[in-house]
Amino acid sequence: MNLFKTYILPYLKQYKWLVFATLFFGVLTILASALLTFTSGYLITRTSEKPWNILMVYVPIVGVRFFGILRPVAHYLERLTGHNTVLTILADMRVKLYEALEPQALFIRSRFQVGDIIGTLADDIEHLQDTYIRTIFPTVIALFLFLFSAITLSLFDVLFGLWIALCLAIILFVYPLVSLFMQKKRHMAIKEKRGELYRSYTDSLLGMTIGLLAEKQTYL
Numbered sequence: 001m002n003l004f005k006t007y008i009l010p011y012l013k014q015y016k017w018l019v020f021a022t023l024f025f026g027v028l029t030i031l032a033s034a035l036l037t038f039t040s041g042y043l044i045t046r047t048s049e050k051p052w053n054i055l056m057v058y059v060p061i062v063g064v065r066f067f068g069i070l071r072p073v074a075h076y077l078e079r080l081t082g083h084n085t086v087l088t089i090l091a092d093m094r095v096k097l098y099e100a101l102e103p104q105a106l107f108i109r110s111r112f113q114v115g116d117i118i119g120t121l122a123d124d125i126e127h128l129q130d131t132y133i134r135t136i137f138p139t140v141i142a143l144f145l146f147l148f149s150a151i152t153l154s155l156f157d158v159l160f161g162l163w164i165a166l167c168l169a170i171i172l173f174v175y176p177l178v179s180l181f182m183q184k185k186r187h188m189a190i191k192e193k194r195g196e197l198y199r200s201y202t203d204s205l206l207g208m209t210i211g212l213l214a215e216k217q218t219y220l
Contacts, residue, residue, distance in 0.1 A: 008128075008136070011089045018085040019137075025078035026141040032074055036067035086132045093128065142172055 012019055043060035051057055146168050154161030 008131070011092065012136075014092075015085055015088060018081060018088070022078060022082040022085055022137055023140055023144075025074050025081060026137060027144055028074040029071060029078055030141065030145055032067050032071040036064065036071055039063040039067060082133055082137055086129050089132065090129060146172055 039060050043057055043064055046057045046060060146165070149168065150161055150165035152161075153164050
């Protein structure tokens, strides 16, 4: 919870308009896909009944064209605004990290290993990109569609709407929690192994540099 309040929530408030645009285009993409499926099915059904005039199915034809164009355009804009938002947030995070490390540059070797610092710069901050793009934005969009679907279906049939809400709740809440519980230890082990690789790499690189300098001084 502290991690969310420190590293996620302040940036969501700071760039709320970019976040809102990303969520808007994400919801628009899903709605365009659903409406494209609906109008396509309606058009197929109406044309199979052999209407006496093409104007009877002209509106569904236009709807299929419109939603067929809207879906990829909205998806492209959602990806564009989402990556723009995340890269802007990560840029601010890197600046703050460097500002925090700069005053301690003379003493940082005594407190941290170089491999740990490289791991923080290359691993932890980069993983926040996946947190925003693959977790936060899709979760908010899924919650909106969950409420929209449950309320809309309940207007026609309350029991059916509740049943769909229950099924969607299992997919939206239960499956991710089970996956998180099962993969948590594995992710921690991978992170620890990656940190060991960073430390081994930096120790080898710095040791090789010191060896070359010592060899050069010997020749001189």
